[in-house]
Amino acid sequence: MMKTETGETLQLFVPPTVSLMKFIVFFLWLITGPAGSASRELTVQTGGSVVIPCYYDRKYTEHRKYWCFHANSVYVYCTILAYANETKGRVSVMDHPDQSFFTVTMRNLQREDTGSYWCAEEIGGKLQRDETEKLHLKVQSAPDVSVMNSSVSGREGDNVSVQCFYTSGYQDKPKQWCRYKDQSCYTVGRTDTSQNSSVQISDDGRSSFTVLMTGLRLNDSGWYFCSAGNLQVSVHLTVTAVVTTDEFDKNGNSNTTSISKEQQNKHYGYLEVWIPAVVLFLLLVTVVGLSAVKLRKKNNINNTQTTEVNRDGDSDAGNGVCSSPAVAENDVTYSSVTIRPKTKAFSLVSAEDEVTYSSVHKQ
Secondary structure, three states: OEEEEOOEEEEOOOOOOOOHHHHHHHHHHHHHOOOOOOOEEEEEEOOOOEEEEEEOOHHHOOOOEEEEEEOOOOOOEEEEEEEOOEEEOOEEEEEEOOOOEEEEEEOOOOHHHOEEEEEEEOOOOOOOOOEEEEEEEEEEOOOOEEEOOOEEEEEOOOOEEEEEEEOHHHOOOOEEEEEOOOOOEEEOEEEEOOOOOEEEEEEOOOOEEEEEEEOOOHHHOEEEEEEEOOEEEEEEEEEEOEEEEEEEOOOOOEEEEEEEHHHHHHHHHHHHHHHHHHHHHHHHHHHHHHHHHHHHHHHHHHHHHHHHHHHHHHHHHHOOOOOOOOOOHHHOOOOOOOOOOOOOOOOOOOOOOOOOOOOOOOO
16 A cells, blocks of 8 residues: 655555565455455535544554545555644544544545545554555435434433434444444444443434433443444543532431532632632732721821811910911010019008007006
8 A cells, every 4th residue: 555645655565575475465455455454434414524533552652643545445545634633724633642542533524525544553664564444434415324413421320312313225224333442332222231331222213213321431431433234423422420529418417419520620610710809809808908097097197297286376376476487577576574573561660660569457
């Protein structure tokens, strides 16, 4: 198989010397295309988008991945549309090495996009064959197989349902619900997957079948596809964890409440918004309060100083002192006051005269 990129042709496998048997094997490989994986066929509506998961062996985690296309699967070369973790035009490829798969997103698909594609991991140099998985994509105005929602979610322990639609030509075809990761499939009826969960598929026989998964577990998350005959359509399932909290009523009885991890994250998100807002509000109130107290103290000090000045002015006015500093010096008249001692009262008896006192007795 050869791959082309921006006009350059790269040969993946060309043995330098081959025996007759090797040549026959190589010739058969050229005719049938790359081996090593089964071909799957997907349908998508014209103008729509599709997300395709490509799983690979863990030993290829560090290898380069790419998405390749050719309109006719008979050919043994293809054109690389995009490498992992890049977007080119309407195609995006994103690698998830921790889960050993990469996803290909194709947007605004048209009829000319119908053709063969390959999920591929580069193994080595140009003379080495890459690890590939082939699939065929069919773009239709009315897809033969489709789903209402290509992405569904549920809480751990809950149930989730997926409705898959098919056209009249697929009424008698076998219907399946499969998981990409391990290729485990469930057919019409009820299949127990564990003691706690099960998959039940019911077909109305006319245009749709419904997949019901009960008792969801966290490891049920991943990529699935529903199929009718050889046509598939991808569906991604997300299972969120449930956090159990204990609440106590007035009688001291414990009530266990379960909330999903998504709800808990949403609650924490609200707290992350409200807590800083409340702290900022309290800080603002504190600053305003301190400013008001400081302003009030300043006003009290000014009032006290004004009162003392008024009192001093009144006192000076009572003492006959002019309180106005603007009195001119020429307007003041100065005078001298001499204080003399009071004169003694005139006495008829001189201090020098002798006074004779006598007593008169009446008999």
